[in-house]
Amino acid sequence: MSLYELRGVSYRYGRNGQAVSALADVDLDVEAGEFLAIGGPSGSGKTTLLNLLGLLHAPDAGTIRLDGRDASALGERERTRLRRERIAFIFQSLNLIPVLTAYENVEYVLFSRPLSSAERRRRTLDALAAVGIADQAGRRPQCMSGGQQQRVAIARALVRDVGVVLADEPTAALDQVTGRAVMDLLKRLNRDRGITFIFSTHDPRILAAADRVVHLADGRIAS
Ligand SMILES: Nc1ncnc2c1ncn2[C@@H]1O[C@H](COP(=O)(O)OP(=O)(O)OP(=O)(O)O)[C@@H](O)[C@H]1O
Numbered sequence: 001m002s003l004y005e006l007r008g009v010s011y012r013y014g015r016n017g018q019a020v021s022a023l024a025d026v027d028l029d030v031e032a033g034e035f036l037a038i039g040g041p042s043g044s045g046k047t048t049l050l051n052l053l054g055l056l057h058a059p060d061a062g063t064i065r066l067d068g069r070d071a072s073a074l075g076e077r078e079r080t081r082l083r084r085e086r087i088a089f090i091f092q093s094l095n096l097i098p099v100l101t102a103y104e105n106v107e108y109v110l111f112s113r114p115l116s117s118a119e120r121r122r123r124t125l126d127a128l129a130a131v132g133i134a135d136q137a138g139r140r141p142q143c144m145s146g147g148q149q150q151r152v153a154i155a156r157a158l159v160r161d162v163g164v165v166l167a168d169e170p171t172a173a174l175d176q177v178t179g180r181a182v183m184d185l186l187k188r189l190n191r192d193r194g195i196t197f198i199f200s201t202h203d204p205r206i207l208a209a210a211d212r213v214v215h216l217a218d219g220r221i222a223s
């Protein structure tokens with residue numbers, strides 16, 4: 001059974017009159033443990049596809065199966081629950097909270113879980129250590145470099161231990177060397193922890209780091 005199975009998936013923005021077709025008739029299988037890139041020019045549908053994989057939108061047509069379950073058939077509440085159990089996001093705008101330290105930015109996503117404070121602390125420190133910034137735990141995002149902030153966002157995605165991480169242009173805000181280091185880190189976490197990473201990029205050098213690339217053009221899979 002594949003992790004994801006998409007069949008005939010289409011998505012349009014805007015309901016009345018001027019609807020924009022963002023994805024059309026996409027078929028895609030993703031296996032657990034893959035390190036998969038989504039490439040394609042601006043406007044080709046990369047972010048839309050990640051949002052659908054993240055169960056943030058329901059497709060207008062077609063089906064999305066996650067762990068064999070038809071997510072498109074679930075109600076809003078069930079879909080939200082499945083998302084929380086299985087999927088973490090790293091957004092391009094990292095969504096770090098400026099008044100919180102790196103430690104607190106990672107820890108707060110665990111507050112919705114029934115964990116003891118000691119267990120929460122252990123997991124938070126483990127996630128910060130996994131991305132190599134345990135020594136920065138007490139710093140706030142604005143006192144950190146772009147690459148360090150990206151690591152906080154990655155730690156926050158890891159700490160929930162969900163198995164699937166979706167990242168929209170995770171290196172776009174970084175210089176080449178830092179971007180490369182972040183990709184090496186994601187690849188190591190993929191290899192060592194078996195986490196599935198699906199990320200978008202327009203950077204050919206970043207695409208080259210993927211095990212497999214799905215190219216989008218005008219909302220369709222080109223290759
Ligand atoms: N909120 C929205 N409302 C209307 N149309 C949208 C919206 N978001 C995206 N679109 C349109 O859907 C299509 C796909 O957009 P999407 O953001 O998925 O592309 P992308 O490949 O992520 O682009 P980029 O590389 O610039 O981030 C584009 O034609 C875009 O204009």
Ligand SMILES: [Mg+2]
Nearest residue numbers: 046047048168
């Ligand atoms: Mg995008």
